[in-house]
Amino acid sequence: MNSIERRESILKSLIQSKTPLKGVEIANKYGVTRQIIVKDIAILRAKGNNIMATPDGYIINKELNKIKAIIAVNHKEEELVYEMSIVIKYGGTIEDVIVEHPLYGEIKGMLMIKNYNELNKFAEKYKKQQGRLLSVLTNGVHIHTISADTQEDINSIIDELKENGFIVSD
Template sequence: MNSNRRRESLLRILKTSDRPVKGVDLAKELNVTRQVIVKDIALLRASGADILATSNGYIIYTTKNKEFEIKCKNHTSDEHLLLELQTIIDLGGKVKDVIVDHPTYGSIKAELNLSSNRDIKTFMNKSRENGFKQLSSLSKDYHIHTIEVPDEKVLEEIKKELKEEDILY
């Protein structure tokens, strides 16, 4: 397979996947090294493909959904964090990032790209294993998530449920 065909195949795989695909898995499927995948991703990005690299793999960013910011109270426990993320995901949203307003450094943002309970489980396990505090702990009262939803009706459902769970700020 020549390099142009391989990049077309790579793009097709990412476009048809509903979750991030790890570089090592792409390399196996296309019978190349992971470094070749990294270079191909860079070339595809340079040609305009909107490919995001996440901790869970590569994914194509699509704008068919709408993005909104929601302000949530800071977590009181891991269970509270889990409830927040699962509520958003279970009602059809995707948690793109978390943003905190730090009194010294200003706005700090971290990509999350959580779109399934599997993603949440991986995120929670990494957090526990590494012993790191959540980014929201750097902010006094609240944190902000950019969420992606198919329409405003889903957004309203998510906000209603988060309010009922005393999560929405």
């Protein structure tokens, strides 16, 4: 299989997959290094494919018809799961987290968390790796892109986040 055929096969796998595909697993499948897969993904993206890298692997964003909102929030580290569970409760997806850094500008991490199972995995990974949230750079203030099926769902999410004091306001 040459590189063009491999990229076509990778794209087909991403389109058909319901879960993220890890770079190392793709590399093993094709008998190449993970670095080759990173290059293949970059080429596929350059050709206009909406491939995103998430903490769980590569996915193609199939949620283009969803209603999206960008929200500014602030919470303590221990409130992370509660904040995200509010979004999920109304059928929402937490697509990303964004912080403003004084030197680097906008720093964005793709999340694509859309159910409690994914949220629990994220929380376990965070705890296990003893990582730091991007929001530590901004004293808890950060931005999320969220999406849901309807504007009503988005409004319900925002209303409950406001009720819990998570939404940043003037």
